[in-house]
Amino acid sequence: MTRTLLAIVLLALMLSPVQWMVSTSFQPANGSRQGAWFPVDPDLTGYATALREQGGHLVTSLVVALGAALLSLALAAPAAHALALWPLRGAGPALFGVLLLQAVPGITVANALHGAYSDAGLLDSHVGLVLADSTAGVPFSILVLRSAMRSIPREVVEAARLDGAGTLRLFRSVVLPLSRNALVTAGVFAFLFAWGDTLFALALTTSDAVRPITLGVHDYLGAHSTRWDATMATAVLASLPAAVLLVVAQRHIAESTTSDVR
Template sequence: MLPLRPRRSRGLTSTLLAIVLLALMLAPVQWMVSTSLQPANGPRQGAWFPTDPDAGGYATALREQGGHLGTSLIVALGAALLSLALAAPAAHALALRPLRGAGPVLFGVLLLQAVPGITVANALHSAYADAGLLDSHLGLVLADSTAGVPFAILVLRSAMRSIPPEIVEAARLDGSGALRLFRSVVLPLSRNALVTAGVFAFLFAWGDTLFALALTTSDTVRPVTLGVYDYLGAHSTRWDATMATAVLASLPAAVLVVVAQRHIADSTAATVR
């Protein structure tokens, strides 16, 4: 039994270290929630949680930022759906169909991930001005998809390459055409990867600030990532409304990740294997 003690000791040390790291990572979240419940005249220094919580910040945030939250939701959902719609057929072609030049195409997809966002934003602003897409939901959806599509292709290609060839051949022998094979066999077997790619495409668009700043010039279409700056000024800062908006903006992303965590874990494990 003696050899087990070092292992138990190492396990206890690892657990304590994980708890400390988790506490450090959650500290900003605790501060954000606590500040959002403080009175409007400013947070009380040193208070871990307000003794007299005030929900006025949330009322202000919902009243003034509700439309911006709706814009972010529309853009993020649109970017996720568009990313999957474009990436799934491309990943299928790269994974299961013998195409000449597939290697350079995949390398080009990887290079797209390395292009600075400011470069893409500057190019899109000029093109959008000519096409009339500035201050539009469609414009932001298209712009945010430039980050979601390359990532989705990489994730989906890896998942589709792991599909047993026997299943594909059996479907073809049963008379499945290319479209039916893709719709009825490949996509269902790639469900975890589809969820993973869709979640990350949603998160890319939900947290975007660069494209929103470069491609919007008015309050007509304004995501919440820009709306929060309405509360930050040189002479006054409305911390309660600012943090309440941050909490509300964090909830959809947090809920989505929690709901989809099993699919994300399974997709990651399959990719590693």
């Protein structure tokens, strides 16, 4: 009982900023200092302003995050398959290199990419942000998928080979279906990495043509610091895609952490 009460208190403390954010988003522009836990008369003006001024930024973030997740899986799945199921020379150093990539500071990568993007004409482009955000998603996805693919019973792989399955068919028809939970988990986290990115967006965009919602919120705070209703409405809208994605994929993520193969 004591542990349950403690857990409830801790959960309430952690969720209190979310409650304040949602409550403030429904209050009038001059009502954020009233201290009400819930707005008595909800006002949607903040959401109307947020959608009008930040709607394009939300679409940009959605396009970039989805693109980064798909690209991360497309690159990581074959690499994880090779590292997990094939006796490749140098697989150990390759995996160690993947781990090192996770430790490289993002600012270092962003600075290096800025010069390369400037020469290639990729600044202020969706493609450029997708490629940049994938630098975080690909190493993580390789580690998650390799772990799942290594747990596939060797008997299943050998049976598929005896049935005449080649390398590509084995990968497509056996390995990927058995790694479904890990694929969902890796894709979700690659999406979240890109969705919450600020560093690459700040370093690789110079105008409002391609601007993710993270920078949109930052700019909005600077320009309208007294319009807390619109600011918090933007924060709520920016939180919804990630929250919905986690709710939808929670079963796959839970199964991936407990058992890589069902």
